[in-house]
Amino acid sequence: MKARDNPFRVDRVLTLRYRFLTGSWDELLNRIDRQAGRGAIVGPHGSGKTTLMDELAKRLSRRGTPVHRCRFNLTDHPATWTNLRTATRDLPDEAMLLLDGAEQLGPLQWRWLMWWTRHLPGLVITTHRPGRLPTLIDCHTTPDLFCDLVEQLAPGTFPPEELQTLYEHHAGNLRLCLRELYDRMAVRDDDTTAKRSPAAALPAITRDA
Structure with missing residues (x-):
């Protein structure tokens, strides 16, 4: 995926507004x-x-x-x-x-x-x-807050269970979580291409009898 198409690029992340868990x-x-x-x-x-x-x-x-x-x-x-x-x-x-x-x-x-x-x-x-x-x-974060922010940037891209694991891995640091999601999205297209069957990617070869 090109950087300009990554939903977790810096200019997109900067559009996120602070969300109060309590207060206003x-x-x-x-x-x-x-x-x-x-x-x-x-x-x-x-x-x-x-x-x-x-x-x-x-x-x-x-x-x-x-x-x-x-x-x-x-x-x-x-x-x-x-x-x-x-x-x-x-x-x-x-x-x-x-x-x-x-x-x-x-x-x-x-x-x-x-x-x-x-x-x-x-x-x-x-x-x-x-x-x-x-x-x-x-200020503090929650897994639900992280999931809501990810859904705002890239709806339906990552399941809640995967985001929960990522949140725990980075001890609630949303900056590191979003940075890792950027990296995952950057290689997603490459992974999809690599998993294609080699036979499906090549033209059919025929041989005369």
């Missing part, structure tokens, strides 16, 4: 307001934290709140100080900072960030564990 957008936004614009989106890898943060940025912007995005991952760790200062250097005073990957900041970097952003109208982070800011929402 109104509840989340009200919680942010009650916590003076500060809080943490908590959850393990692949639980939808970044997807939720992306949508939060859009909703805050639509209601007139300027936002400034910043993201860190494992590859940033050796240069976190430099990246942190660069990311916050042009931070507008009136903007709410949305920081994805706060677990990459060490204690000193975190204390510096709290001091540097003390004047801002808000600071929302994503992190794997609670504790640094009051929790806004605890």
